[in-house]
Structure formats: structure tokens, C-alpha cells
Amino acid sequence: MKTIILKEPGKFQTIERAEPEVVGSGEAIVKIRKIGICGTDYHAFRGNQPFFSYPRVLGHELGAEVVALGEKQTESTLMIGDRVSVEPYLNCNTCQACRRGYSNCCERLNVLGVHTDGGMTEYLKVPIHKLHKSGVLSYDQLALVEMLSIGLHATNRATVNAGDLVLVVGAGPIGISVTQFCRLRGATVVVADRFESRLNFINRHGIADQSIKVEKTLTPEHLREVFDGDLPTLIFDATGNRNSMLSTFNLIAHGGKIVFVGLFQGEVEFQDPEFHKREVTLLSSRNSLPEDFSEIVSLMEAGRIDTTSWISHRTDFDHLSEEFPTFMRPDQELIKAIVDV
Structure with missing residues (x-):
């Protein structure tokens, strides 16, 4: 063969x-x-x-x-x-x-x-x-299905709820899948990426509520403009980029959660006083579970994921x-x- x-x-x-x-x-x-x-x-x-x-x-x-x-x-x-x-x-x-x-x-x-x-x-x-x-x-x-299961598992890890303000960094297939599952649960989702073509795709197909073109780095001030004065309660980073992933600690709302879906070869560093002040929850998300596959097959068969x-x-x-x-x-x-x- x-x-x-x-x-x-x-x-x-x-x-x-x-x-x-x-x-x-x-x-x-x-x-x-x-x-x-x-x-x-x-x-x-x-x-x-x-x-x-x-x-x-x-x-x-x-x-x-x-x-x-x-x-x-x-x-x-x-x-x-x-x-x-x-x-x-x-x-x-x-x-x-x-x-x-x-x-x-x-x-x-x-x-x-x-x-x-x-x-x-x-x-x-x-x-x-x-x-x-x-x-x-x-x-x-x-x-x-496997690609989608990565996004579903990350969403489950974060226990996304209606009313959450979600920032998804990275508009590749994994970021798009996270976005879809967050929106299925009633969250408001903004997607950020540095590639105009990916954002155009998301806007054209109505995948997210809003999108942000990243020129250099995201700032809290910019996000407050997008989220009507607030910061995201959940950030999913699907870039696998060290600088992007480490910047999330400065962008999350107090009491919020950060989920690293991508990974890089190196150490994760952050300012501990700032981390504690915000009482941030940091999660990694790896692969998915058998029940994620079953759920996705059902959702796709029902036409809820296209x-x-x-x-x-x-x-x-x-x-x-x-x-x-x-x-x-x-x-x-x-x-x-x-x-x-």
C-alpha cells in the first residue's frame, strides 16, 4: 500500500x-x-x-x-x-x-x-x-471531527456560559472551532488574528460577533473598546505563539480564565502579584475525549456545525x-x- x-x-x-x-x-x-x-x-x-x-x-x-x-x-x-x-x-x-x-x-x-x-x-x-x-x-x-473535538474540549474545560465575554486569539481552524462552540453556549465571542484573510473569512461567514486585526499586540484599552468597557472573562489562545500566550495575563478580566489551546516549546512566565490580584484561572487543554467525538458527530448530523x-x-x-x-x-x-x- x-x-x-x-x-x-x-x-x-x-x-x-x-x-x-x-x-x-x-x-x-x-x-x-x-x-x-x-x-x-x-x-x-x-x-x-x-x-x-x-x-x-x-x-x-x-x-x-x-x-x-x-x-x-x-x-x-x-x-x-x-x-x-x-x-x-x-x-x-x-x-x-x-x-x-x-x-x-x-x-x-x-x-x-x-x-x-x-x-x-x-x-x-x-x-x-x-x-x-x-x-x-x-x-x-x-x-x-478530530479538529472540532479540540475546540469542544477546550470549551468544556473553560465551562463556557451564556453571558461570558470571550476573546479567541488565533483564527485558524482550532480557533474557529472554539468560537463556534462558545457561541453555541450563548457567549459573546471576539476573534483576534494578524492575518486579514482569516478575519475576512470569519466575517464573511458570521462565525464570530466581532473580529480584531492584530497589528503589534493586543492592549486592554483596545479590548475595552470592543467589549463595551469590559475585559474578556475568558481568553482562548490558539496561536502556539509565546508572545501572544504570555500577553493574555494582562488582558483577562479579574476573576477570568485563560485557556492555552496551543503550546510552544519554552517556559510560561507571568507576574505573580498581578496573577493573584486578578485571581486568574489558567488552564491547558490537550486533545479531547471520546464523548467529544460523539457530541460533534451528533451536532454535525443535526446541522448545528457546518x-x-x-x-x-x-x-x-x-x-x-x-x-x-x-x-x-x-x-x-x-x-x-x-x-x-
């Missing part, structure tokens, strides 16, 4: 691998149909992705078809031919985090396409309980190596790229 490997930063290689075989009753083989390319993949290509080693097969946002099931699938409702979204978080089920229901931050977590080889291949063997089926959604939609306009770029296996680097250029006005397998 055809497989694309990221051998080292900036270098893809297409190889042939043997197709996987179903070994146990808890496993399935899926035919990969669509792959979403995300920030993790771009960071890995550039050589600055944490928790990553080379060579690696990328791909963890997957829409797939079930083509084989292990025997005696007594607890599964899956059938050959089902369309599924793949939950790429392979957790151990035995560590303290897993026992407490935090499988998203398992102590021995392996994420497909990050810690272990992922879905940039024709067929993939996965645990059957990591497959979330839909008889309604397309493979394009199913490939975006990702049709999000897919701005497409490629396929034959052209991925040459086109992947171009997606990162600012002039491409990228929102989301999909690989057709």
Missing part, C-alpha cells in the same frame, strides 16, 4: 508498505478516504513540533471506511462499509489519568501521526472503540509532497487543507 513518510523536517518520501492484518477481536482495518492537515503537521514539517520524532507517517484527522473487523465483535455496532471518524488518541487505560477518565492526557499516550505512525497511508489498523461512525456525514466532514466552507485547499497522495509546503505561505489564505486518498 502507498504510504507517505516525513523522513526529516521538510522532506516527504512515498514508499510501499504491506497492508495490515486484523489480529484481535478488538481491532479493525479502515481504508483512509480523507485526511485533514493541521497545525501539528505543519509544525512537524518545519521541525518545531513538541513530542515528535522522525521518521513519521503524519495524519491524525481521518475520515475512513471500515473494510475489515476482527472476529467476535460482540460489543460493536460497526459493519463493513461504515463511514467513520478515527479518534487518534491511543491511551493505555491503566494509568492514573485513564482511570480517572482523562484519557486525553494519558501518561503513556500515543497519538497517531505524532508519537506513532498515522493515517497518510491507504489502510490503517486501529482499536475498534476508537471509531465513531455516521450514516449521514461525508468523509470530508468525518475528517474534521464545516462546508472551511475546506479551502485540496491535494492527493500524488501531489502532497510538492503542494504541502505551499499551503504554509501567507498568500494561500489557507483555512483547511484536505488530502484525498
Whole structure:
């Protein structure tokens, strides 16, 4: 089967691998149909992705078809031919985090396409309980469920409520997904980004209540103008940019919450007296939970989340190596790229 490997930063290689075989009753083989390319993949290509080693097969946002099931699938409702979204978080089920229901931050977590080889291949063997089926959604939609689950999990971490004033910094796909889930809960959401094209996309599709073009850095004075004299009660930073993330400590309302959805390689520093004076709650948000996948599939099937306009770029296996680097250029006005397998 055809497989694309990221051998080292900036270098893809297409190889042939043997197709996987179903070994146990808890496993399935899926035919990969669509792959979403995300920030993790771009960071890995550039050589600055944490928790990553080379060579690696990328791909963890997957829409797939079930083509084989292990025997005696007594607890599964899956059938050959089902369309599924793949939950790429392979957790151990035995560590303290897993026992407490935090499988998203398992102590021995392996994420497909990050810690272990992922879905940039024709067929993939996965645990059957990591497959979330839909008889309604397309493979394009199913490939975006994992991305959306990151935003939903972050929103759940923050316990967003109606009446919250939310600032989302970073208008990439993750920031957009956070925005959508916050608005579903009745919050007022303002999105900030330095790329005009992303803000134009958000304004054109009515994704946020307002948007802010970041020229140099956000200031409390500017935010008070946007939020009618107040500061945001919740800030989600989805940039992965150190300066942006550290600036949030000066922008949050007293008693507010900051959620770091993105991450950078380095130390988080802030003025402790100011942090205490505001009684700020600082949260990180990593991956998502199985129930997040189920909720998103239901929301998409009900038409409450529409990702049709999000897919701005497409490629396929034959052209991925040459086109992947171009997606990162600012002039491409990228929102989301999909690989057709």
C-alpha cells in the first residue's frame, strides 16, 4: 500500500508498505478516504513540533471506511462499509489519568501521526472503540471531527456560559472551532488574528460577533473598546505563539480564565502579584475525549456545525509532497487543507 513518510523536517518520501492484518477481536482495518492537515503537521514539517520524532507517517484527522473487523465483535455496532471518524488518541487505560477518565492526557499516550505512525497511508489498523461512525456525514466532514473535538474540549474545560465575554486569539481552524462552540453556549465571542484573510473569512461567514486585526499586540484599552468597557472573562489562545500566550495575563478580566489551546516549546512566565490580584484561572487543554467525538458527530448530523466552507485547499497522495509546503505561505489564505486518498 502507498504510504507517505516525513523522513526529516521538510522532506516527504512515498514508499510501499504491506497492508495490515486484523489480529484481535478488538481491532479493525479502515481504508483512509480523507485526511485533514493541521497545525501539528505543519509544525512537524518545519521541525518545531513538541513530542515528535522522525521518521513519521503524519495524519491524525481521518475520515475512513471500515473494510475489515476482527472476529467476535460482540460489543460493536460497526459493519463493513461504515463511514467513520478515527479518534487518534491511543491511551493505555491503566494509568492514573485513564482511570480517572482523562484519557486525553494519558501518561503513556500515543497519538497517531505524532508519537506513532498515522493515517497518510491507504489502510490503517486501529482499536475498534476508537471509531465513531455516521450514516449521514461525508468523509470530508468525518475528517474534521478530530479538529472540532479540540475546540469542544477546550470549551468544556473553560465551562463556557451564556453571558461570558470571550476573546479567541488565533483564527485558524482550532480557533474557529472554539468560537463556534462558545457561541453555541450563548457567549459573546471576539476573534483576534494578524492575518486579514482569516478575519475576512470569519466575517464573511458570521462565525464570530466581532473580529480584531492584530497589528503589534493586543492592549486592554483596545479590548475595552470592543467589549463595551469590559475585559474578556475568558481568553482562548490558539496561536502556539509565546508572545501572544504570555500577553493574555494582562488582558483577562479579574476573576477570568485563560485557556492555552496551543503550546510552544519554552517556559510560561507571568507576574505573580498581578496573577493573584486578578485571581486568574489558567488552564491547558490537550486533545479531547471520546464523548467529544460523539457530541460533534451528533451536532454535525443535526446541522448545528457546518464545516462546508472551511475546506479551502485540496491535494492527493500524488501531489502532497510538492503542494504541502505551499499551503504554509501567507498568500494561500489557507483555512483547511484536505488530502484525498
